Amino acid sequence: MAYSKKHSFLRISTLLMVLHFSSAKAAIKGGYWYSDSGLAVSDINPSYFTHLFCAFADLDPNSNQVTISSAHAASFSTFTQTIQAKSSSVKTLLSIGGGGGSALAAQFAKMASQASSRKSFIDSSIKLARDNNFNGLDLDWEYPSSNTDMTNFGSLIKEWRAAVAAEASSSGKPALLLSAAVGGSDQITPLQYYPGQDIANNLDWVNVMTYDLFTSDGYPTTTQPPAPLKNPTGQFSVDEGITKWIGLGVPKSKLALGLPFYGYKWSLSDPNIHGLFSKANQGLGAVKYKDIKNAGPQIVYNSTYVTNYGFKGTDWYGYDDTQSISAKVSYAKQNGLFGYFSWHIEQDSNWALSQVASQAWGT
Numbered sequence: 001m002a003y004s005k006k007h008s009f010l011r012i013s014t015l016l017m018v019l020h021f022s023s024a025k026a027a028i029k030g031g032y033w034y035s036d037s038g039l040a041v042s043d044i045n046p047s048y049f050t051h052l053f054c055a056f057a058d059l060d061p062n063s064n065q066v067t068i069s070s071a072h073a074a075s076f077s078t079f080t081q082t083i084q085a086k087s088s089s090v091k092t093l094l095s096i097g098g099g100g101g102s103a104l105a106a107q108f109a110k111m112a113s114q115a116s117s118r119k120s121f122i123d124s125s126i127k128l129a130r131d132n133n134f135n136g137l138d139l140d141w142e143y144p145s146s147n148t149d150m151t152n153f154g155s156l157i158k159e160w161r162a163a164v165a166a167e168a169s170s171s172g173k174p175a176l177l178l179s180a181a182v183g184g185s186d187q188i189t190p191l192q193y194y195p196g197q198d199i200a201n202n203l204d205w206v207n208v209m210t211y212d213l214f215t216s217d218g219y220p221t222t223t224q225p226p227a228p229l230k231n232p233t234g235q236f237s238v239d240e241g242i243t244k245w246i247g248l249g250v251p252k253s254k255l256a257l258g259l260p261f262y263g264y265k266w267s268l269s270d271p272n273i274h275g276l277f278s279k280a281n282q283g284l285g286a287v288k289y290k291d292i293k294n295a296g297p298q299i300v301y302n303s304t305y306v307t308n309y310g311f312k313g314t315d316w317y318g319y320d321d322t323q324s325i326s327a328k329v330s331y332a333k334q335n336g337l338f339g340y341f342s343w344h345i346e347q348d349s350n351w352a353l354s355q356v357a358s359q360a361w362g363t
């Protein structure tokens with residue numbers, strides 16, 4: 001009796017340890033594959049990822065159904081099997097929408113405004129995910145922009161969750177994962193209107209787009225850290241956005257921190273004055289990480305802002321290199337976030353940033 005009691009106690013505590021251990025391990029090391037980037041799916045190295053997002057499926061504004069363009073049909077339909085043949089544990093999600101500007105945002109707003117069009121979106125998305133073997137769906141509505149939009153966003157994800165659960169019980173398959181890419185700073189879009197409770201209750205997690213805070217388009221006359229983790233002199237930073245998301249009531253364990261695999265270029269007014277916030281003649285737009293590396297600038301890491309920058313002649317680049325990527329991922333881990341994701345993986349240079357991010361998170 002005494003023995004068997006002890007025995008079952010041990011079994012229960014072992015079980016609790018296993019449960020605790022497995023919940024502690026759940027994490028996202030995510031990356032978006034952008035179909036127009038030119039990177040073949042077969043050239044993706046999935047070993048640095050737990051989740052890969054296939055971007056983007058489209059919203060048909062007439063039918064409110066989710067569709068895959070004919071140009072992308074072949075690569076999207078084989079995406080999951082190509083990835084999972086190499087890394088069977090990697091989950092794939094079909095991303096819908098993207099940064100298509102205000103016209104696309106308006107189409108999402110219209111779709112979300114009526115129960116019947118939400119149903120068209122939801123039912124078609126689930127069918128498309130299953131027909132193409134994805135493990136989940138990712139909503140990239142950039143951005144809901146009014147209180148009405150946000151209420152409708154809440155209705156959409158609530159009904160989406162219910163439909164996904166119903167489909168799982170009727171098909172007997174694991175439920176599709178549901179995520180959304182959301183604003184990463186008040187600098188980009190007001191965060192306080194997002195329906196935090198609906199998100200907490202109905203999405204598996206959100207990808208917080210903590211980048212593009214200080215771009216060379218927005219600030220053409222001063223060099224900037226485009227996505228600083230900290231900002232001692234200003235309001236906006238990665239930390240600002242993440243802190244606001246926690247304040248909305250979304251559990252930390254449902255927040256993935258966004259890592260930009262690109263930076264912004266400026267032309268310096270004086271090549272000898274090349275620190276952060278130096279005077280610039282003009283902004284020269286976004287540049288891929290691999291193109292910055294190939295240009296061969298002198299690289300500096302600034303730990304106050306947690307950013308890298310590089311300069312060569314009058315060319316100046318604000319961006320994330322291995323040091324700032326590693327520091328951001330450590331921040332995500334130390335703060336108990338779900339993990340991180342990158343936009344987008346083709347811009348990496350021989351998987352250097354993907355690898356350093358994965359190592360900084362650990363296992």
Ligand SMILES: *[C@@H]1O[C@H](CO)[C@@H](O)[C@H](O)[C@H]1NC(C)=O
Pocket residue numbers: 275276277302303304305
């Ligand atoms: C980062 O850059 C700012 C602005 O130039 C500067 O004040 C600060 O000292 C730098 N931090 C480090 C650690 O060099």
